[in-house]
Amino acid sequence: AQKVTQAQTEISVVEKEDVTLDCVYETRDTTYYLFWYKQPPSGELVFLIRRNSFDEQNEISGRYSWNFQKSTSSFNFTITASQVVDSAVYFCALKKTGTASKLTFGTGTRLQVTL
């Protein structure tokens, strides 16, 4: 069975602070994908990143960066110099490779960025 744990329910930061959202996953599969999605108050899930289990290189995209560590089954997400527009619920998700496999989501972390 697959499981995704996001232990941080809610995080509050002041604008311009850096913040890291934690994600720990469990799977018996050797090949899988990991994802981060953003869910703003409008409700739509916005895709942020997908990583293949073969690729442990960290990735940076603007103010966003992701740290994938297979040894600790973690896929953490850091926002540098946070902004008010980053306020949202962030979900980590896991999917094994294959046509009929489903996305397994964590319970989400609500990020509140204030001025």
Place this chain on the structure above:
Amino acid sequence: EAGVAQSPRYKIIEKRQSVAFWCNPISGHATLYWYQQILGQGPKLLIQFQNNGVVDDSQLPKDRFSAERLKGVDSTLKIQPAKLEDSAVYLCASSLGAGGIVYNEQFFGPGTRLTVL
């Protein structure tokens, strides 16, 4: 390019009533998904269609939930009769294909927020 469309955006019903949600995926997307997102939780897949065939409905409560995608494009999700615990946001998503060697991203619609009183 138009995104995934869903209607209605909000629905309030009383328990034991019936309700239906509609989803129009991105043009050309063969795979369509319905997710249920209960407040404070992550989305949970209810059903996955590949064209008009069902790929996975293992988590669909089939005694009260049904879904169809007759022409392989639009889809409807129905609940009959509704229970209090069905209060949730119902998200529709679509992708070019179901994946495999080449992964196809899922694009999500805005969701329908259902409140059962």
